[in-house]
Amino acid sequence: MNYVETINREIMGMAEGLVASLPSLAIGLVIILLTWLVAKIAVRITARLSARAHLRESLRTLIATVTTVGVWLVGLMIAATIVLPGLEPAGLIAGLGLGTVAIGFAFQDIFENFLAGVLIMLRENMEIGDLIEVEGVLGRVESITLRETHIRQLSNELTIMPNSMLFKNPVQILTDAHIRRDELTVGVSYDTDLDHAMEVIKGALVGIEAIDDDKPVSVFAWSYGASSVDFLVQWWSDARPRDRRETKSDVVRAIKRALDDAGIEIPFPYVTHTFKEPVPLLRDAAE
CATH class of the missing domain: 2.30.30.60 (SH3 type barrels.)
Known part of the structure; x- marks a missing residue:
């Protein structure tokens, strides 16, 4: 067997096949370039239409991505059928289906995140x-x-x-609505008139501009603390984090100022020590 002659014959056959397929390759390349151009135009058109429809930004991104993928799939299928004349569209679609299943098992996490992103x-x-x-x-x-x-x-x-x-x-x-309810716990001493303290606390919030006037301010006698009777104060304000912090700062300062003006004590913890037996007291050495 003449191996050199066989190799030369195969190389010549491959070269003749390549030359014969050059027109198909050129057409396929042109189709790919046209696909790229059509995808760019389609994305711009869908972007304008979605902007006119006032769609949210995430949905615009999804529409642009789906449009790009769809155009490229169609373009690559057309180019493949031209470059490979024996390849039929039905067989190509079937092959893509089997390949998608195999790829899906191999890259399960990637496709899971992909589908989750679409949803x-x-x-x-x-x-x-x-x-x-x-x-x-x-x-x-x-x-x-x-x-x-x-x-x-x-x-x-x-x-x-x-x-x-x-x-x-x-x-x-947290920003699904433009306002949110916030709350604060305020303690007063046990000898305080609770009805009067409730009115003082509620009145302290009246002058705060950041609190939404359309929503009621609620003050509840909430619980018995270790050193105080605790009130739960609730109000509605802007949902943005910085605005909420500034509003809460205004509320704390206003309540403290109102309670001080009314002579109502905000107690700190009292500790009482009880001994079972008398405890001797040491007198000062100077005495």
Whole structure:
């Protein structure tokens, strides 16, 4: 057997096949370039339409991603059928189905986060810019991708969380409404007239501008403390964290000032020592 002649014949056959397929390769390359161009145009069109529809930013991102993936899938399928004439669309779709199943088992976590990202983007309650708390992470949502969510914590650290974690665990959306109820416990001494103290505390909150006037201020005699009778004070204010802290500071100062003006004591813990037997007292050595 002449191996050199066989190798030369195979190389010549491959070269002739390559030359014969050059037109198909050129057409396939042109189709890929057209696919890239069509994908860019389609994304711009969908972005304008979603902007006119006033869709939230996460849903706009999802629509742009789905549009890009759809255009590229169609373009690559057309290019593949042209470059490989024996490949039929039905067989290509069937092969993609089997390949997707195999890839799904191999990259289960990636596809889980991908599907979770799609479902998160379809949610209406959580948007980019919302303040959320999940699994001990408290911060503002900066971006939502198909695999992960970026949360900027209040201390300015950036936390990147897999979408599956936000989808499987309870998520507290702290800025879902523009106002939130806040509360504070205030203690007064046991010899205080509780009805009078309640009126003083409620009146102290009247002059605070940050408190929502449309919602009632509630003051309840709540519990018996170790050294005081405790009142539970509740009010409604802006849901943004900084505004809530500033409002609470105003409330604390206003209540303290009102109780001082009314002569009502905010007691500190009293400690009484009781001895079973008389305790001798030592006189001062100078005496």
